[in-house]
Each structure stands twice: as structure tokens, then as C-alpha cells.
Amino acid sequence: MKKKLAYDFQTAREKIMEHCSQLGTEEISLDKAAGRVLAEDVQAQYHVPLFDKSPLDGYAFLADNTRGADREHPVCLNVVEEIAAGAHSDRAVQPMEAVKILTGAPIPAGATAVAKYEETEETEKTVTLFREYKNQENIIKMGEDILQGEIIAGKGTFIDAAVHASLASQGISSLSVYKEPMIGIISQGNELISPGEELYPGKIYNTNRYMLSTTLKTEHISSIYLGKVNDDQDEIARILEEASCVYDAVIMTGGVSVGTYDYTERAMEQAGAEILVDRVKMKPGSSCCIGILNGVPIFGLSGNPSAAMTTFHLVALPAIRWMAGRTDYLPEKIAVTLGSDYPKKSPNTRILKGHLCLQDGTAVFSLNVKQGNGMVSAMRNAEVFAVVPAGSGALEKGCRLEAYLL
Numbered sequence: 001m002k003k004k005l006a007y008d009f010q011t012a013r014e015k016i017m018e019h020c021s022q023l024g025t026e027e028i029s030l031d032k033a034a035g036r037v038l039a040e041d042v043q044a045q046y047h048v049p050l051f052d053k054s055p056l057d058g059y060a061f062l063a064d065n066t067r068g069a070d071r072e073h074p075v076c077l078n079v080v081e082e083i084a085a086g087a088h089s090d091r092a093v094q095p096m097e098a099v100k101i102l103t104g105a106p107i108p109a110g111a112t113a114v115a116k117y118e119e120t121e122e123t124e125k126t127v128t129l130f131r132e133y134k135n136q137e138n139i140i141k142m143g144e145d146i147l148q149g150e151i152i153a154g155k156g157t158f159i160d161a162a163v164h165a166s167l168a169s170q171g172i173s174s175l176s177v178y179k180e181p182m183i184g185i186i187s188q189g190n191e192l193i194s195p196g197e198e199l200y201p202g203k204i205y206n207t208n209r210y211m212l213s214t215t216l217k218t219e220h221i222s223s224i225y226l227g228k229v230n231d232d233q234d235e236i237a238r239i240l241e242e243a244s245c246v247y248d249a250v251i252m253t254g255g256v257s258v259g260t261y262d263y264t265e266r267a268m269e270q271a272g273a274e275i276l277v278d279r280v281k282m283k284p285g286s287s288c289c290i291g292i293l294n295g296v297p298i299f300g301l302s303g304n305p306s307a308a309m310t311t312f313h314l315v316a317l318p319a320i321r322w323m324a325g326r327t328d329y330l331p332e333k334i335a336v337t338l339g340s341d342y343p344k345k346s347p348n349t350r351i352l353k354g355h356l357c358l359q360d361g362t363a364v365f366s367l368n369v370k371q372g373n374g375m376v377s378a379m380r381n382a383e384v385f386a387v388v389p390a391g392s393g394a395l396e397k398g399c400r401l402e403a404y405l406l
Helices: 009-017 161-168 208-218 233-244 264-271 305-323
Strands: 025-029 058-061 075-083 097-101 113-116 120-122 126-129 151-153 174-178 182-188 222-229 249-253 274-280 287-293 296-301 333-338 350-359 362-367 384-388 400-405
Touching: 009 274, 009 287, 009 305, 058 075, 058 120, 058 126, 151 161, 182 208, 182 233, 208 222, 208 249, 208 305, 222 233, 233 249, 233 264, 233 287, 233 296, 249 305, 264 274, 264 287, 264 296, 274 305, 287 305, 296 305, 305 350, 305 384, 333 384
Parallel strands: 075 097, 182 222, 182 249, 249 296, 333 362
Antiparallel strands: 025 174, 058 097, 058 113, 075 126, 120 126, 274 287, 287 296, 333 400, 350 362, 350 384, 384 400
């Protein structure tokens, strides 16, 4: 009898990642870097800001000049200059002098504080202050944002909006990133039809291709739909062989159970794949077949939407992220409090879909009403998977669970 390759989802993920390779690197322009992954550390060449600057429109002066100032005893300073953003002054501020300064402008030499316009009274040549100002008040210090020499983004960092801006702050115009993986998506099943076709008994619309491609798109990972394949072992083996020679990973949904027309595992073996996992010890998502063909990971997932997306998020997507060079490839693990009773027993590890809400500073897991394996709606509004350990009985509201953010 053939040995079953059944593992928990963490081990299944490790098994496939042991056989995957990270993609190569390429040089791209900063303009095209959003959503890519850095292939090397980036060190700051400049302080940000490069000079002390004002965070607001107002007046710069010596803080000591305001000692004892209040509404009864205001201080009047002579306005000697104006500095706008992008300008610079070589003149040092002297005692009892002030410089009109605009947001982002460099602090002139000698000035140790800035007052907001609305806190002052001004004339053409003077400004009056009505309180004491602390030394360095309302001054953004040189290097307060980024210090020269610090690593602003490490190898394997996903370039989101903040990282993109940080790279721009250093004047970087090109950078080394990992190549983007291209994923081939295949749907298997005689029952599948495409949206726009007439629906009749025995047929269902193909939803998995859209759920997978859209999820990959939100991850900035490109995919191509390779079409539907019928329940035919030779045809499945052929398309898997062809896809493995073109794409960095292949995802196929359907045909992974033990029914008469479930050909995925046999077709993968016929094509020459090494089967690494043929079951994951969890519900939903236990039915799957994952292997390596021509050095490329093949993820055979359930045809049931909720089951397919469970295995995808916990096993396939982390592996694909890792191939893309990301250091944050694993789903973020958190602890949650169950927001309602869950009456079902869980002889096997059970993955519950839901969303989070904060109650008195506690992350409360709110169950989606629908949890069925074959339900598209089980994934609607799901932002977290909560893990019910194998062997658990009915769960009461308030119990603590391990969970993963999607």
C-alpha cells in the first residue's frame, strides 16, 4: 500500500519550501518598484531631514528671549528675514530677533525655537510672543526621520508605500529586486462553466480561478489562467507538464479527493512529479496533492472554494511569497478571544473563518456565519483564520485561540 504523505499545515508548508528555489534578481527603476521585494539591504546615504527644519508656519528665534513671557509680560522681537521652504539663509539670528519661517524651511543658525503664527501678534517688522518657549520647541532635528548609515529597508523587504517613500528620500533611482513569480492557474472539472455561459443542472460557475487570481493580485503576484481541463488523466498530465516548463508555480483546483474522477495525484505522477504532500491534517482543506515537477511546485487544491483557499493561504501562498524573496512570507500569528460559542467537536484541526473586532483592548474573533467547505461566502469578509486544535470539544465564548491574519 502506498504510504500516505499527510502532515499538519506547518509541516506541509516546510516540505514544499524545502524543494522550492528563490527566483533570481533584476535591476529596476524606482518608479516600477511598488509591490516588489528588495534583493539587498539599502543603507541611508543622507540624514532625513538633512537639516533642522520647521514643522509649521511661524517665527524662529532664541528660546531664551521668551523667559518669563506671558499675557501680562509679552516679548516683542524684530523680524529681520523670511525663509520659505527650499530657501536657505546664511544670517544667524541674534538676541531679540525673529525670522519668519514657513513649513519645511531650514532653521536659521542661532534660532532655538519656533512659534506658530496663531500664537503671535505681528506687524510689518515685529512679532509679539505671549508665553515661554522651550529650547528646540517646534523644531524637527536633522536625522530625526532617518539617520545616515542606518538600514532603511533590508533584503527581502516588500516595497509598500512607506518603504517606497523611504527609498525616494535617499535619491535612489534604481534598485535590485527579486524577479516576480508568474503563477499558472488551472481549473479541473467537467462540471465547470465560465461566467456568461448558460447555467443548467449539473453545472456550476468557476469561482476558484477568480478567488485565487484576485488574492495573488493583492499580493502583487502575477498569474495567468491556463483554462479548464476535463476529468481526464492524460489531459491533466499533459497540461501540468507544459505549465511546469513555463511558470514558476502552478495551482490547480479540483480532482484531489478519492472519487472515481479525481485524477490529480495520478496525473501528477504520470507527468513525472514527486509527490510531497497528499493530505493536510486540517478541516477544511485536507484534500490536496502537492509536489514538484521540473523543479516547479504544483499545488493541487480542493475544488471546494473554502477548502481550496484554506490550503492556499496556509501552505501555498507562504511558499510563493518565499520564492519571491520575502522575509515576511509566513502569515502573521496572533492570539484571539472567541466571540461566541462554537458547539461542534473538532476531532481534527479545524480552521474557522472570521473577522476581528476590538473589545476593551482585546482582539475578539467573530465567526463568519457560513463555514462550509464548498461555500464561497465562507471567505467573504474573512480577515483571519482561527485554529481549533485537534481533539477539541465544543468551545465556549471567551476561550483563547491561535489565529492567522490573511
